[in-house]
Amino acid sequence: MTVYELGDDILVVDAGLAFPRDEHLGVDLVLPDFGYLVDRADQIRAVVLTHAHEDHVGSLPYLLREAGVPEVWATKLTLELVASKLDEHGVLRVAELREIVPEDGPFTIGPVVHTGDYKIDHTPVDGIKTDVGKLAEVGNRGVDLLLGDSTNAERPGVTLSERVVGEAFRQIIPARTGRIIISSFASNVHRMQQAMDVAVEVGRKVAVVGRSMRKNINIARNLGYVQVPDETMIKTADLDNYRPHEVMVVSTGSQGEPLSALTRIAYNDHPGVKVERGDTVIISAKPIPGNELRIHDTINGLTKLGAEVLHEEIAPVHVSGHGNAEELRTILALLRPKAVMPIHGEFRMLSAHARLAQEAGVPADAIVLAENGSVVELGPGGPRIVDQVESGMTFVDGLGVGDVRDVALRDRRHMSEDGVLIVVATLAGSNGRISGAPELIARGFGESDELIEELRAEAGRVLQELLSENVSEIKLLQEHLHDGIGQLVYDRTQRRPMILPVVIET
């Protein structure tokens, strides 16, 4: 999230979220701390969304609820994807949604260019190439400051075209005799298009699993961004009517998210999709830093079930959506900005982008490396960090996707109000049985002895049920415990304590 201020007006660019790391037990989502904006809510004129990836739009419903925003601007597909998200959160009517037409050029906020995620793809899947002429024209008019994507600034050369992935699918899929399962980000509609194109070519039916994937593919098909014949699409429930070599499953879960479709498939815990020897799973995504271990667990699970798992380290089944160093240089050369503020990336990536800017002729004192909360002032002398404001993370402890209207915002301020509940269950090593009833430690949500007993029994029941279905993955057990116990506490007390499930193997 970037906040622009001119006089008393505030324009927000993107409102993303991060996914919790393992140390954030019991947390579902990580949002930026909106404190600064909440205090200045009446000054916010609009939010502009560069694209619909979760790290750019995921916290918008929470921002709308906390700060209220009169207008949200984005291109057509982003707007539709976001509208459905806002609707689920019951905040669709908070802001007016307004469409930006790319041909009209960038949203004009003065001589500042904010890139969003970009790469320069000369053979894009949708045929719409980077408008190099327009960028040069913007450069000719003069750019005071460039805020540019830095994700791949450390990587030399250029990023491969998205089309390369389609070619890999075309090599891999026709030769396979079992099921094909392809997992990617639900928002990567071009990736899904390329997979489904190959399914059509080889005569496989396609089933879509995972709520966000189903939703996004529906929206993209309705708008014409994804084109698949109706007769190719089948319901998950109908998979059993086809032989393995007749189907392709398109799935969420490329990040090993604990309750996602692919993770559940990997632990034999998915109601509609089974994996067996001869099947091929393609993970068409790169691990977000911090998710590597979860993805390794998923790959191990799938491999144990007999599948061959192809991922970016062993097959060209993913290319980055971010430009490498040469593409960043191209943008710097076209725009010739007077000053540069690298954004989107870890500090080392921002710093690599700063070096590229300097090589491109931007003076060192006109390059600013800002961190979360930094206030950068753009004046006649160039950009300067002049202040640091409240920033950081806010945790969301939701109760699963069916209950998004009621998710609880959790942080240190709120935790004291609804209390904490810690559930500790011990599994006896080799046979994976529960040793004794789970222990419960409750603080401050009006808990009675009867309720604690009921919760303890429920925790035991949830665990037994999972173990009897051969689910023994600690993270999955913890997520199921979290959701089951959270729901019961809410039903009985209308409170949402922070729930910390801890499963220990002895």
Ligand SMILES: [Zn+2]
């Ligand atoms: Zn991004």
